[in-house]
Amino acid sequence: xxxxxxxxxxxxxxxxxxxxxxxxxxxxxxxxxxxxxxxxxxxxxxxxxxxxxxxxxxxxxxxxxxxxxxxxxxxxxxxxxxxxxxxxxxxxxxxxxxxxxxxxxxxxxxxxxxxxxxxxxxxxxxxxxxxxxxxxxxxxxxxxxxxxxxxxxxxxxxxxxxxxxxxxxxxxxxxxxxxxxxxxxxxxxxxxxxxxxxxxxxxxxxxxxxxxxxxxxxxxxxxxxxxxxxxxxxxxxxxxxxxxxxxxxxxxxxxxxxxxxxxxxxxxxxxxxxxxxxxxxxxxxxxxxxxxxxxxxxxxxxxxxxxxxxxxxxxxxxxxxxxxxxxxxxxxxxxxxxxxxxxxxxxxxxxxxxxxxxxxxxxxxxxxxxxxxxxxxxxxxxxxxxxxxxxxxxxxxxxxxxx
Numbered sequence: 001x002x003x004x005x006x007x008x009x010x011x012x013x014x015x016x017x018x019x020x021x022x023x024x025x026x027x028x029x030x031x032x033x034x035x036x037x038x039x040x041x042x043x044x045x046x047x048x049x050x051x052x053x054x055x056x057x058x059x060x061x062x063x064x065x066x067x068x069x070x071x072x073x074x075x076x077x078x079x080x081x082x083x084x085x086x087x088x089x090x091x092x093x094x095x096x097x098x099x100x101x102x103x104x105x106x107x108x109x110x111x112x113x114x115x116x117x118x119x120x121x122x123x124x125x126x127x128x129x130x131x132x133x134x135x136x137x138x139x140x141x142x143x144x145x146x147x148x149x150x151x152x153x154x155x156x157x158x159x160x161x162x163x164x165x166x167x168x169x170x171x172x173x174x175x176x177x178x179x180x181x182x183x184x185x186x187x188x189x190x191x192x193x194x195x196x197x198x199x200x201x202x203x204x205x206x207x208x209x210x211x212x213x214x215x216x217x218x219x220x221x222x223x224x225x226x227x228x229x230x231x232x233x234x235x236x237x238x239x240x241x242x243x244x245x246x247x248x249x250x251x252x253x254x255x256x257x258x259x260x261x262x263x264x265x266x267x268x269x270x271x272x273x274x275x276x277x278x279x280x281x282x283x284x285x286x287x288x289x290x291x292x293x294x295x296x297x298x299x300x301x302x303x304x305x306x307x308x309x310x311x312x313x314x315x316x317x318x319x320x321x322x323x324x325x326x327x328x329x330x331x332x333x334x335x336x337x338x339x340x341x342x343x344x345x346x347x348x349x350x351x352x353x354x355x356x357x358x359x360x361x362x363x364x365x366x367x368x369x370x371x372x373x374x375x376x377x378x379x380x381x382x383x384x385x386x387x388x389x390x391x392x393x394x395x396x397x398x399x400x401x402x403x
Contacts, residue, residue, distance in 0.1 A: 001393075001396070002032060002033055002034065003028070003033045003034070003093045003094060003392055003393075003396060004033070004034045004035070004036075004090065004091065004092045004093050004094075005028055005033060005034070005035045005036075005092060005093065005094045005095075005096055005392060006035075006036050006038065006087055006090055006092035006094070006095050006096065007021050007024070007025070007035065007036070007037045007038065007096045007097075007098065008037075008038045008039075008053075008083070008095070008096070008097050008098065008100065008105075008110075009021045009037065009038075009039055009040075009097075009098035009099055010039065010040050010041055010098070010099045010100075010101070010102035010104060011039055011040070011041050011042050011102075012037045012039035012042070012043075012044035012045070012048060012050055013044055013045040013048065014042060014292050015244070016126075016213075016317070016318045016319075017098050017099050017126050018039070018042075019215075019216075019294075019318070020098070020124075020126075020213055020318070021037050021039075021098055022037065022045060022048055023214065023215070023216055023385060024096075024385050024388060025037060025048060026216075027385045027386065027388070027389065028389065031389055033389075034049075035049065036049045036050065036051060036086075036090055036092075037049070037050045037051070038050070038051040038052075038053050038083055038086065038087075039051070039052065039053065039104075040052075040053045040054045040059065040076075040079075040102055040103075040104025040105060041054070041056075041059055041102060041103075041104055051083070051086050053076075053079050053080070053082070053083050053104055053105065054076055054079040054104040054105075055079075058076055058078075058079055058104075059076075059103050059104050061075070062075040062076050062103040062104060063103040066103055066160055066162075067160075067161050067162055067163050068163055068165070069162075069165055069167065070134065070156065070162035070165045070166060070167040070168070070171070071167055071170075071171065072101055072103065072134075072160040072171075073100065073101055073105060073106065073107040073108075074106060074107075074108065075103075075106060076103075076104055076105055076106050077106050077109060079104065079105070079106075080105055080106040080109045080110055081109065083105070083110070084109070084110070084113050087113075087117070092119060093119065093120070093392075093396050093399075094119065094120050094121075094122060094392050094395060094396065095114065095117075095119055095120070095121045095122070096121075096122045096123075096124070096388075097121065097122070097123040097124070098123075098124050098126060099126055099127070099129075101129050101136070101160060103160070107175075107178065108174065108178055111178040111179065111182065112178070114182055114185075115181065115182055118184070119184070119399070120184045120186070120392075120395035120396065120398070120399050121182060121184060121185045121186070122185075122186050122187075122188055122388070122391065122392070122395070123185060123186070123187050123188065124187075124188040124189070124190070124211075125187060125188070125189050125194060125198065125315075126190065126315055127194075127315055128146070128194070128197060130175065130179060130203065131146055131175065131179075131197075131198070131201035131202055131203050132146040132150055132168075132171075132172065132175075133145075133146070133149075133150025133151070133153060133167075133168030133169060133170075133171040133172030133175070134150065134153045134155060134156065134158075134160070134162070134166075134167075134168040134171060135153070135155045135158055135159070136158075136159055136160075137249070137313035137314075137336075138155070138313075139312065139313045139335065139336065140155075140158075140249050140312050140313050141154050141155050141158075143155065145168075146172070146201065147200055147201070149169065149172055149173075150168040150169060150171065150172040151166075151168055151169040151172075152166065152168070153166050153168035175202075176202045179202070179203060180202060180203070180205060184395070184398075184399060185206050186206065186207050186209065186391065186395060187203060187206045187207065187208045187209070188208070188209050188210075188211050188388070188391070189208060189209075189210055189211075189315070190210070190211065190212055190213045190315055190316035190337065191210065191212070191315050191316035191336065191337025191340050192210050192337065192340060193315070193316075193336050193337040193340065194315050194316075194336070194337060195208045195210050209387070209391060211384065211385070211387045211388060211391075212316060212340070212341075212384055213316050213318050213321060213384065214321075214383065214384030214385050215318055215321045215322055215325055216294075217325050219294045219295060219298055220294070220297075220298050220301070220321075220322045220325040220326055221298065221325060221326060222302050222326055222327040223295065223298040223299045223301075223302045223326065224299075224302070225299035225300075225302070225303060227299050227300055227303040228303050231269075231286060233267055233269075233286075233303075235265070236265060236266060236267040237265055237266045237267070237305045237306075237366070238266075238267055238268075238269050238303060238304040238305050238306075239258070239262070239266060239267070239268045239269070239304070239305070239306050239307075239308050239362060240268075240269050240270075240271070240300065240301065240304035240306070240307045240308070240323070240328070241255055241268065241269070241270045241271070241307070241308055241309070241310075242270075242271045242272055242297070242300075242301075242307070242319045242322075242323075243270075243271075243272045243311075243319070244271075244272035244290045245272065245274065246270065246272055246273055246274070246277055248312075249311070249312045249313050250310075250311055250312075251309070251310030251311055251312060251333070252270075252277070254310040254353070254355055254358070255268055255270060255285065255308070255310065256282060256285075257355050258308075258355055258358070258359060259282045259284035259285050260282070260284070261355065261356075261359055262284060262359070266284075267284065267285075267286060268284055268285040268286070269285075269286045269288065269300070269304065270285055270286070270287050270288065271288045271289075271290070271291065271297070271300060272288075272289070272290045272291075273287045273288065273289060273290075274289075275289070288300075297322070298322070298326050301322055301323050301325075301326035301328050302326045302327060302328065304323070304328050305328070305366045306328065306329055306330075306331060306362050306365055306366050307319070307320070307323035307324075307328050307329070307330045307331070307347075308330075308331050308332070308358065308362060309330060309331070309332040309333070309338060310332070310333055310358065311332065311333060311335050311336070311338055312333065312335055312352065312353070313335065313336060314335055314336045314337065314338045315336055315337050316336075316337040316338070316340060316341065317332075317337075317338055317341075320332060320338060320341040320342070320347075321341055324341065324346050324347070329345075329346055329347040329348075329365040329366065330342060330346060330347035330365075331347055331348050331349075331350055331358055331361045331362050331365050332347070332349060332350070333349070333350055333351070333352040333353070333358070334349050334350070334351060334352050335352055347365050348361040348364065348365045349361075
């Protein structure tokens with residue numbers, strides 16, 4: 001039976017969640033189903049049936065109002081009304097939510113519509129924003145208020161940033177009211193870590209399925225290039241880091257510290273840095289600005305000897321999977337769901353924040369590169385995302401049986 005799936009996400013085809021949405025789109029297309037992706041920011045690949053929810057100007061206005069009021073997700077009313085009209089015109093069998101934050105969508109309008117519309121809804125949580133009063137992650141701050149009711153938020157300066165007003169208590173109460181009671185909602189998390197958190201939150205009434213992120217192994221695979229030669233790294237061992245943006249929570253300062261520990265035959269390469277960050281790097285680090293060219297990224301992953309992900313807050317980072325798929329072992333901190341991709345001789349897990357332990361793990365993990373070249377396709381998107389396909393079918397059959 002042909003299905004029509006309508007996805008909603010902040011971006012389409014770029015960044016980790018944007019590529020997850022388009023990868024799932026291609027999986028559905030290959031199985032003979034129809035899909036449309038509604039997105040709020042940037043542009044979409046030309047081959048994707050997509051719908052731009054918000055204009056760039058509207059996103060800027062939403063961003064400013066969110067920062068002034070600490071009420072992320074309560075603006076963009078006209079844009080959200082246009083989105084609902086698009087959903088009704090498309091008449092999907094399944095509505096699949098990804099990130100509904102990001103200054104482009106009014107979530108009260110959306111969820112009131114979903115409760116009346118009656119179609120099955122899958123919501124893939126890529127972070128913790130859905131069940132907090134402000135933040136997307138709370139590990140870094142060591143905050144547990146989300147379990148009983150947010151208030152006096154210690155992370156107003158973190159995404160989604162507030163200029164000082166604290167409405168975390170109101171935000172928490174509004175989310176709890178709106179996000180609960182949607183009878184045909186099924187939550188998906190990319191990691192067991194996040195699934196365990198959901199079961200402690202006000203979303204615990206919903207069924208939760210863990211579906212690990214998949215990647216396109218026709219792109220992310222061992223890919224030869226002249227990257228080393230172009231950058232004068234032919235006789236160096238490379239420690240690679242990839243993030244965008246590079247913040248303290250992504251471990252940028254840990255790379256700075258590591259650069260003072262490594263001998264001359266090693267070089268750190270960081271991808272995704274801003275111009276300001278590029279100007280202040282120590283000599284042992286080669287910085288590269290963000291690239292949305294996945295082939296170029298695969299070449300860089302392949303050229304590296306080790307991928308180091310010193311993240312302090314994360315769900316199930318696709319960068320780990322991309323590195324492994326390109327034959328490069330991964331060392332990561334024991335953070336969130338990041339260690340869940342490590343196993344089968346593909347890397348190691350270091351104590352969070354312990355640079356000495358990480359350096360020791362890096363030295364011992366480079367031996368796994370040759371092994372990984374023979375098993376790079378274990379995180380293939382078609383295998384992982386086929387679980388979504390089966391979930392859609394189950395929900396569709398259940399919905400049809402209730403009509």
